[in-house]
Amino acid sequence: xxxxxxxxxxxxxxxxxxxxxxxxxxxxxxxxxxxxxxxxxxxxxxxxxxxxxxxxxxxxxxxxxxxxxxxxxxxxxxxxxxxxxxxxxxxxxxxxxxxxxxxxxxxxxxxxxxxxxxxxxxxxxxxxxxxxxxxxxxxxxxxxxxxxxxxxxxxxxxxxxxxxxxxxxxxxxxxxxxxxxxxxxxxxxxxxxxxxxxxxxxxxxxxxxxxxxxxxxxxxxxxxxxxxxxxxxxxxxxxxxxxxxxxxxxxxxxxxxxxxxxxxxxxxxxxxxxxxxxxxxxxxxxxxxxxxxxxxxxxx
Amino acid sequence: xxxxxxxxxxxxxxxxxxxxxxxxxxxxxxxxxxxxxxxxxxxxxxxxxxxxxxxxxxxxxxxxxxxxxxxxxxxxxxxxxxxxxxxxxxxxxxxxxxxxxxxxxxxxxxxxxxxxxxxxxxxxxxxxxxxxxxxxxxxxxxxxxxxxxxxxxxxxxxxxxxxxxxxxxxxxxxxxxxxxxxxxxxxxxxxxxxxxxxxxxxxxxxxxxxxxxxxxxxxxxxx
Numbered sequence: 001x002x003x004x005x006x007x008x009x010x011x012x013x014x015x016x017x018x019x020x021x022x023x024x025x026x027x028x029x030x031x032x033x034x035x036x037x038x039x040x041x042x043x044x045x046x047x048x049x050x051x052x053x054x055x056x057x058x059x060x061x062x063x064x065x066x067x068x069x070x071x072x073x074x075x076x077x078x079x080x081x082x083x084x085x086x087x088x089x090x091x092x093x094x095x096x097x098x099x100x101x102x103x104x105x106x107x108x109x110x111x112x113x114x115x116x117x118x119x120x121x122x123x124x125x126x127x128x129x130x131x132x133x134x135x136x137x138x139x140x141x142x143x144x145x146x147x148x149x150x151x152x153x154x155x156x157x158x159x160x161x162x163x164x165x166x167x168x169x170x171x172x173x174x175x176x177x178x179x180x181x182x183x184x185x186x187x188x189x190x191x192x193x194x195x196x197x198x199x200x201x202x203x204x205x206x207x208x209x210x211x212x213x214x215x216x217x218x219x220x221x222x223x224x225x226x227x228x229x230x231x232x233x234x235x236x237x238x239x240x241x242x243x244x245x246x247x248x249x250x251x252x253x254x255x256x257x258x259x260x261x262x263x264x265x266x267x268x269x270x271x272x273x274x275x276x277x278x279x280x281x282x283x284x285x286x287x288x289x290x291x292x293x294x295x296x297x298x299x300x
Numbered sequence: 301x302x303x304x305x306x307x308x309x310x311x312x313x314x315x316x317x318x319x320x321x322x323x324x325x326x327x328x329x330x331x332x333x334x335x336x337x338x339x340x341x342x343x344x345x346x347x348x349x350x351x352x353x354x355x356x357x358x359x360x361x362x363x364x365x366x367x368x369x370x371x372x373x374x375x376x377x378x379x380x381x382x383x384x385x386x387x388x389x390x391x392x393x394x395x396x397x398x399x400x401x402x403x404x405x406x407x408x409x410x411x412x413x414x415x416x417x418x419x420x421x422x423x424x425x426x427x428x429x430x431x432x433x434x435x436x437x438x439x440x441x442x443x444x445x446x447x448x449x450x451x452x453x454x455x456x457x458x459x460x461x462x463x464x465x466x467x468x469x470x471x472x473x474x475x476x477x478x479x480x481x482x483x484x485x486x487x488x489x490x491x492x493x494x495x496x497x498x499x500x501x502x503x504x505x506x507x508x509x510x511x512x513x514x515x516x517x518x519x520x521x522x523x
Binding site (some may be wrong): 017019020022205206208209210211212213214215216217218219297 | 370371374375377378382384388389390392393397401402404405406447451
């Protein structure tokens with residue numbers, strides 16, 4: 001409560017104290033522009049982080065439950081081996097469902113490489129069976145042994161080979177997103193510190209006069225801190241609004257179906273950007289306060 | 301109130317003065333004179349905590365200035381009104397706002413009637429809403445004096461307050477300082493204007509100190 005009261009006091013300010021420090025044009029514009037641009041970038045870093053997080057979770061969940069059985073056999077044995085494999089899968093504990101992909105589905109899988117009108121029926125391509133595990137999963141080694149005995153042309157791919165790198169890559173992307181946000185916050189702090197130092201240097205005479213009449217350091221610092229905090233809050237709010245709008249206007253996943261088009265927010269995640277202006281204001285508050293108190297100490 | 305005990309001050313390896321003793325008793329009136337560069341302004345700065353003595357002890361209201369933290373120095377300055385030769389105003393604030401600045405930074409409310417009275421006392425009622433650069437030299441000095449006394453300080457330190465004004469205005473400023481002294485304020489004026497000192501001695505019991513050859517001496521009857 002005390003913290004909230006102090007924040008409200010800072011935001012409401014002291015009109016008399018505010019009058020004492022004249023507005024400085026270019027540092028004001030620099031702070032507004034910097035916090036706005038950084039907030040814009042932070043929205044995308046946040047969207048990337050959240051999207052890759054969702055992607056990692058989805059891939060991890062989906063791929064952990066599905067696997068593919070590939071049957072390579074002469075054309076006259078293909079149907080028999082497919083039926084045999086389905087029978088093996090039906091009687092395997094831990095397999096919830098298994099179904100052979102029909103010609104249209106196989107054609108759709110190959111379409112990105114061969115186009116939409118591929119005559120899959122005339123090509124010696126393997127038959128694919130999608131295997132869905134139940135919550136407990138199945139014994140992969142046991143299933144492979146049974147398939148080797150009963151369906152010699154079957155190869156079980158439980159996706160482990162490429163699932164793990166994909167999930168790891170997505171997790172790394174999520175981490176990179178968060179690191180980017182931290183770097184953006186750090187860069188914002190550095191730039192606001194520079195702007196605050198410039199403002200303090202430009203107001204050296206004002207500081208001398210304020211001290212002469214008995215102003216404490218914290219009183220002088222507060223006048224600068226409040227101004228920079230509010231500028232950062234305003235700039236970041238505008239940058240966040242524009243960034244969020246840009247994310248909103250990205251093509252939807254449904255329309256384009258690609259990985260990158262999944263970048264964005266879903267559900268309550270749309271509330272996350274609201275934290276960016278608050279974070280920017282907090283960074284500005286800390287950066288300006290440190291810069292002001294350090295400068296005032298050095299000037300004494 | 302303000303005591304300097306065997307004080308020395310060096311700057312850049314050179315000793316400006318040493319073995320300096322001074323006591324500003326409540327209600328006293330002192331002049332500090334001496335040639336340019338003798339250290340009058342430095343001595344005043346030691347008296348309001350702007351500088352720290354390199355030797356000896358400066359006690360401000362009983363406290364060693366060396367032991368005061370930054371907030372305490374600020375609080376001490378609220379008990380000492382300072383008038384500089386160059387006045388030092390905030391040029392974007394009006395004369396009235398500049399005069400009320402000590403109250404503002406102390407978080408105290410400015411009573412409009414008191415401010416009007418103070419402006420009237422220094423003869424700046426009509427200039428209240430003007431900006432400092434619009435004032436003449438004498439008006440600036442009077443505004444600086446008004447700012448120095450608005451907190452009703454116990455001590456008033458003035459550094460060449462008549463340096464930039466004509467004789468008539470210097471007499472007017474002196475009259476204000478004498479009036480403050482008669483109200484019980486301790487006054488120390490640094491000046492090289494001997495005629496001002498002579499004029500003052502006709503109105504008030506003032507001690508005249510001379511800073512010369514790195515020592516503080518009591519000036520004799522030649523003044």
